[in-house]
Amino acid sequence: MAKKSGTGDVHGHFSTVAGVYRDVRTTDEEPIRVIRGALAGRAAIRGADIGCGAGRYDYLLFRHLPDLHLTCIDMNPEMLAELSRHLRGNGIENFETLVASVEDLQLIDQSLDCIFSFNAVHHFDFPTFLNKIGGTMKKDGRTFVYTRTPGQNSRSIWGKHFPDFCEKERRLFKLETMKRWIDATERLTLIDARTFRYPRTASLRRLLEQARSKHYSTFSLYRPGEFDAACETFADNIRRHFDDPMKVEWHDENILLQMAPDDDRKSRTR
Numbered sequence: 001m002a003k004k005s006g007t008g009d010v011h012g013h014f015s016t017v018a019g020v021y022r023d024v025r026t027t028d029e030e031p032i033r034v035i036r037g038a039l040a041g042r043a044a045i046r047g048a049d050i051g052c053g054a055g056r057y058d059y060l061l062f063r064h065l066p067d068l069h070l071t072c073i074d075m076n077p078e079m080l081a082e083l084s085r086h087l088r089g090n091g092i093e094n095f096e097t098l099v100a101s102v103e104d105l106q107l108i109d110q111s112l113d114c115i116f117s118f119n120a121v122h123h124f125d126f127p128t129f130l131n132k133i134g135g136t137m138k139k140d141g142r143t144f145v146y147t148r149t150p151g152q153n154s155r156s157i158w159g160k161h162f163p164d165f166c167e168k169e170r171r172l173f174k175l176e177t178m179k180r181w182i183d184a185t186e187r188l189t190l191i192d193a194r195t196f197r198y199p200r201t202a203s204l205r206r207l208l209e210q211a212r213s214k215h216y217s218t219f220s221l222y223r224p225g226e227f228d229a230a231c232e233t234f235a236d237n238i239r240r241h242f243d244d245p246m247k248v249e250w251h252d253e254n255i256l257l258q259m260a261p262d263d264d265r266k267s268r269t270r
């Protein structure tokens with residue numbers, strides 16, 4: 001069963017990192033290019049980004065989809081304040097923010113051309129999310145969910161070399177599980193599941209800086225002493241596995257799910 005993030009530790013974590021979040025995460029443009037392609041030819045797109053955080057992907061969406069109007073939704077007001085500063089600071093006004101958790105969200109039926117969620121669904125009750133958005137998209141609407149699977153997580157630099165990273169991170173969903181939940185809504189159909197593999201290079205120093213900033217919320221699941229010891233072991237592991245700690249190379253992987261309303265099935269089951 002999917003887990004609810006609740007408002008405890010995870011909420012506190014995102015409040016703490018809101019001010020630095022865009023700087024410590026790596027933002028990729030490739031999924032936004034795929035989204036732009038999928039929405040090509042549409043004018044005046046009305047969308048919502050759920051679990052939008054500090055708005056790094058919303059900024060890219062606005063750059064690639066000039067006719068977009070976006071409702072940026074997050075349960076964390078600090079994240080939304082950062083998002084507003086960031087978008088307005090870049091001259092973007094075509095958005096509003098909404099403080100709400102997925103579980104409490106009320107959206108108007110058939111009101112949106114597209115719904116986005118980047119790096120957030122593992123914090124939600126995913127079936128609840130799917131049921132809420134099922135009726136919210138217009139007939140030709142699209143939902144894009146960008147996330148990483150447990151397998152992709154395990155192949156990252158953190159999964160391979162940071163002690164207990166995969167054991168601590170139990171929230172991510174397998175593709176098969178997400179497919180099953182999508183199917184169970186009886187309102188949505190999965191039309192594409194695209195994987196991305198990004199070559200990365202960073203110094204050990206930068207990697208430790210990111211971990212200590214808790215750029216992945218996984219790091220907030222360690223106890224303080226345990227986290228410091230894990231950072232030391234990680235540094236040893238990197239020095240052992242890579243010739244040059246100034247130039248650590250690995251691949252990050254993600255997946256982009258594209259869904260549409262399953263109107264055929266609705267009429268078949270009537």
Ligand SMILES: C[S@@+](CC[C@H](N)C(=O)[O-])C[C@H]1O[C@@H](n2cnc3c(N)ncnc32)[C@H](O)[C@@H]1O
Nearest residue numbers: 005014051052053075076101102118119120123
């Ligand atoms: C890992 S961050 C990703 C933020 C942003 N989408 C990005 O990629 O930069 C996850 C976000 O989801 C939000 N979040 C977590 N649980 C939530 C829930 N149940 N309802 C709404 N937002 C939630 C957090 O506050 C946080 O801003």
